[in-house]
Amino acid sequence: MVSWAIIKPISRAILKELGATVLILFIIAFSVFILLFYSPNEDMLTAYLLMISENMPVNEELDLDNIDFTSAFILWITAVLSGNFGLSLSNGLPAMQQSIEFMLNTISLIFFAVLLSLVISLPFSALIIKNNQPITQKILSFGLNCLSFFPLFWLAYLVIFLSGRLFDHFPLVQQSETSGAIFYLLPVILLAIGSGLVLEITQQVSYEVKRVSKEDYIICARAKGASVFRHLFKEGIAFPLLTLLSNRIAYLFGATIIIEQIFNWPGIGRLLWQTTQSRDLPLLLSAVLLTVLVIRIVQFMSRMCYVLINPRASHE
């Protein structure tokens, strides 16, 4: 039985978020395009515009060599809206399709990293909650903290160095044919620990659970002998996790740039880096837009989950 009371706030939130997402995508596209339009490499822009205008009904008189900003932007945005992101300048494949391919690799990396952080940090926070000694707690979390304060790439080098000494054969590099899961090992561990995800989850969850369990109604319920687990899970674990995820997702994408660079991981971060280096405009633009889109989707989803669990939140 679906009641109007649930549907209404959710649909309202969906509409609100969708509107915001579209607006944000537009703003980012616009500002990126400004940056690129005024960059010194005009010939690249011309080549790019030429390419996207090839299979489009464009005004024949448009002079692509001396195009002004508005018409260039309109040209680009119409092309993008019709799904035409152009072909990559460096390998001639459709740009968006490639970006999606790379994005999937990154998403799997991030997914596993989040999973791993949960696997590590939930038991850990349980441990903290259970023996309620502030000193050990602080020292433990401070130690974890220190790990995430080391520069990520240095940590990666250290792990590679040590794993090389420890295990004789340690597959470091993903080969396109043999995407065996073992290649995920180091990058995922590093992403989880080095970017501070483990630490933050531990802190947030233990803090929130403790806070919630001190609330009056929980104490009350406990006294009555009712099960408080559902509530505790909702308030103490699910909410902080969702907030954290939507706040940190952009940062995680940033961290993958370094990780992917080190492990030669064919992901979107590396793609972004390489396309800025090679000035491969079509690919760069589609990769940036895709990244923003994915981040927005993740934020959107977590918001939806939040609203689903707690319909009152849609008002905020």
Add this chain to the structure above:
Amino acid sequence: MQKASTQIISILLFLLAAPLTAAPIDEALNAYKQKQYHQAAKVILNSTVNLNALEAKNKLKVAIIFSKNAKLSKDIASKSQTTQQIFLESLLTENDKDKSIFLYLYLTDIYLQLEKYDDAEAQIEQFLSNSSVDVNYKNLAKIYQAWIALRKGKKDEFHTIANDLKDKHLITDMAIGFIQAREKQPIENNESLSNNIKEAFFNNRNVLTTRAGNYALRIFVANHSLEDAREIYNRLTFHAPSYTEKITTNKIINFYESTLADTLHSFYMEYAKNLLHQIKDDKKYGDTATFYLSDLLIFENDEKSANEYSNKVEALRLLPKKQSQLKAVRASTHGFLDGKRSRAYQVWKEAVENDKNDPFISADAVLMCLTVEGNCPTLVQTAQLAAENGKSKRFEELSRNVGRYFLAKNLEDKALRLLEYALDRSDMNSLLANEPILLLNLAEAYRANKKFAKSLQIYFSLGENFPVMRQIQDAVQGEYLFQQRSSGQSNVF
């Protein structure tokens, strides 16, 4: 008190004496350890140290340095003959009017050493048919003719040609003396020739050309007047051409003294043998000295003393551990030179088969077979297998010697493979830290496999330590020039 004062005095004496005797030898040993053998010898010979007055220990050190140089010079000499032959022949075959007539003369020289007398004769006649040559060179050509006659066994013809020369200069006489010294003939007018040389170059400070230096050094060595030879050595330039011909403004050919390396070999050899003879009865170092002496005798393929030394080597006692393990192989090698060949093959074979883990005895057996120019295909095959399968640094010497053996037998690709193995096994972090003889053979193997750039690269590095290498470098450059086929591209790396 007394003890202290004697100590102080002895220290003072040591400090005073040290710069006079020990310092150059230490410096030389240092260079020797860094495999700069030429530098080591040069330091000793340039210093004021009287080698005959040294203690036995230092004499041994110096003798080892010299014998190393002697062996290397021999190898350089043989490599330079082959490379120069190829280069000069390809110059000869190039269809062009601007050809140098001196080509014929220098080619004769090479052919003579390679014992191709008919070719040599043909070349020298070509040279003499040209009328516009300076009289000195004409005389030289005639001397070469005489030399060919001598090699063919006609002693009288040699003398008649030598005596009939007109407009003789000192250099002509030196050339005749040089040939007699090389052929181990008694040198005519020995006394006066030596005196003339000394007068011309020692007192008057005339410039010693490479050619004159080469001749003089050989003559003095043949006379056993080592101190004079040393004087000549100190003034020698090792890397200069002995003749530069400018054919047009844009075409210059350099000709190098092809026998210089060989002369150096004889010089070092004589010196080393001399020193070793002096200490071979020493109580402490006598046995080691005898061992090294026997080593040199094997290297020279000396058959006369082979019998005597084959027993002597067996009886040596006070040897370093490594050398004493080599006694059997060395004694049998002397036996080989004495005619007991099958016995020697047997001993070598056993050495190779029995010693697979630490292969320095088998490496020595292969070296012996190579040195006495024996034919031991099965032995080398076993050694080759061991060398290819062995991974550690100890296999460097074995691979090197097997590679050298193949190179000597003209199996260039096999040789290159094994020498590259040797380089790989040696694990040195810079090229020049390797044994020069390995590098020299490797460079030659590269050249023979037409990998000229690599060959030249090694020669270039070696040339810094061994200036006499220059003649090979020039010839390899020349051969490369004729063989290169590319069209000319340059890229940013």
Add this chain to the structure above:
Amino acid sequence: MYFNKLLFNHHRLLVSGIISGFIALCLLSANSIAANGTLYYGESIKPDTLDPYTSREMSSLRLSELIFNGLIGINESQEIVPELAESWEVSTDKKTWIFHLRKNVSWHGKDNKPFNAHDVVFTVNLVKHPKTQSSHKTQFDAFNSVLALDDHTVKFSLTQKSLNSLSLFTFKILPKHKLSRYKYLNKLSSFSNQPIGTGPYSFLSSNTNREITLLANPDYFLGSPKIKKIIMQPFSDKNIMNQALTFNSLDMVVDVDPRHIDELQADSRFSLIGYNTLSYSFFAYNHNNALLNNKLIRQALSYAVNRKQMLKAFYNNNGAIISGPFAPGSWAYNLDVIPLDFDSNKAIALLKQAGLIKTPEGFIDSHGKPVRFNLKVPIEKNNESNKKIVLAYKNYLNKIGIEINLVFLEKKSWKKAIFAQHDFDITFATWAFDDASDIDDIFHSRYNTAWQNNFISYNNPKVDQLLGLALASTDHQEKRTINHKLHEILAEDSPYTFLWSLTRFAAYTNKLKNIQIHPYKFFENAHLWEFK
């Protein structure tokens, strides 16, 4: 080692516990292990383009060796071997060459278009087009005209005869049917990224990592290649590339970093093989700068640099210091020219002689401005030995009182600044040559326009004249003499500070056999390589 033990004797259990738990998790979804028959090799420089003409980097030239063929080829023992041409004739004046082409050769791709004489003619005209930007154009200047006599015969006439005329025909042939809509070659054309050739390997795919997959061409006319697939993986981090090799993720590394040589040499699983000895590094001085146009100043800069020390510290003495514009492995190197020794006093004296004034703060020029040069260097994450050299150079010059302003540029902008705009004072680079040792395009004043190799705008009539003579000479010894003279003049004139020549090393696993590496083309006979 001490550090390892300390750390791991105690924590090993914990760490391996966590890791093995995770491995178990991962293995649930593990795929198959690498199929043998694929050769992975690592490069540190991503190729710009894949056609053989528009790029100027070794990495793409190596690839083009796999994809394309010339009419003839040169094997690693310097012999001319027929490739697309079966046989050839030459007129008596050596100016007209007629090539009979191989029949039954087809281009890669599903349509199997046959290769014919028109492709050859098309290629020559395409590269000769004035708008084509290629550093290979000098080679094509020698062709006067080219004509297809029939489908399998081509006639070339040359402008002048030269010593190695035959070698001109090693240029790679491009397919006419793919490029017919282009008038000239452009880096941005789709062909440059998805090339089609006749060679032993055909281009399969390239992803944005520029990981390039090549597939064996079973119909290759010199026999089907033994290795089914070759995959080129670019690494932005040389340390990781080396690790990938030692952990068996790669089968071959094309250019081993000097600091890994010792490590790989000691490892019996790998073979190290040296190649391209014909290359050298240098600091180049822009002659458009009024000060650097002065020979004395350039000489002074060369004197001020202690090359021996740098070679020892950075390369462990694995290289040779050179004195002039040729590598010591080349036939043209003049052994009589001795490299300048490090002598800072002489450098200072020369600077004073050139009219600069020494003050306690450093040198100033006649207008009282401090002498200050911009040294532009590409940021190459993977080649940090370059950075060391540049820093040491700056340090040496600071010591004699000349200020160097280091400008690190991103690689693309560096190329543009150096080769196109000539906007720099000093730069550091490395040339790689083939064995013709032809420096015509580097020092001839004719080649000082954009994207040509004389980017320092060197102009010396005497050098120009000698270069012309060397090009036209048909006498081997004469050619050598001229080059020796050039060496002498250029060493004296110091348009560059010539540094050293290093051997490049490739490393490969011992699982591979029949490996022969061509001294400067690398993959020349890759179709014979195989796995054990």
Add this chain to the structure above:
Amino acid sequence: MELITLCYATLVLLTVCTFYLCASFGFLPHDPEDLALDQILAAPLNTEYLLGTDYMGRDVLTRLMLGTEAYFLPGLLAVSLAITLGSILGAMTIFFTRNGKRIINLLNNCLQSMPRLVILFLVIAIFEPEIYLIMLIIGISHIPSVARIVNNRVNVLKEKSFINSAIASGLPIHTIMFKHILWFNCRGILAAQASLIMTEAILMETSLSYLGFGVQEPASSWGNMIQAGANYMLQGEIWSSTIPAIAVMLVLSALYLLTHLFINKLDKQ
């Protein structure tokens, strides 16, 4: 406990300040440009070089001291930019209509949905990789988030009708804005925010150094020291990168502890 953390944090930050002062007055143990090419990658705790030498034979300690300038000053720039502009913008929201706040929210959302490194890439691709420019971008990109936090605080204050009563009591607007809102009520938050931004700026510079676009040599920064040393790490020469990495860790942990102190204080308020 608090005392210990406070001591630790001040000690670390004081050391950094001393380093900076020493570097700017030229009190350095070695000449930073002096290359000892025969002493490359010397281990720490030797007689001549306390913390060893780097890959060019330069003294690590000297470069560590010198590096504070290029490493922290740009970061401070980013922080001060973000904090001043962000807090002013946030405080001014009292005059804003609902839409004004929405714009701030939207901007913040925009910046939150784009990895900051990507923004930096775009800027680097177009302009030169200059550290101050990079830090300017970092600073600017943090303005909306600071503004939003201040705005939230202002909203809370508004609910307590704190501001309205202040305006009613006739205080001038700027006094209310700076003194009452920002100083009395936001200083803890702002300080925490500042140290967060600083942390991010530092890590960002280090990451960019790895990609080759941080502070360029020969100027030293801790980031490029770690990067250069890391090249030798896999050969077992771990010290020249570990020392600056540890230094970074110490500073960041000090900042982290300070932040927590502020936040705790705030909680108690």
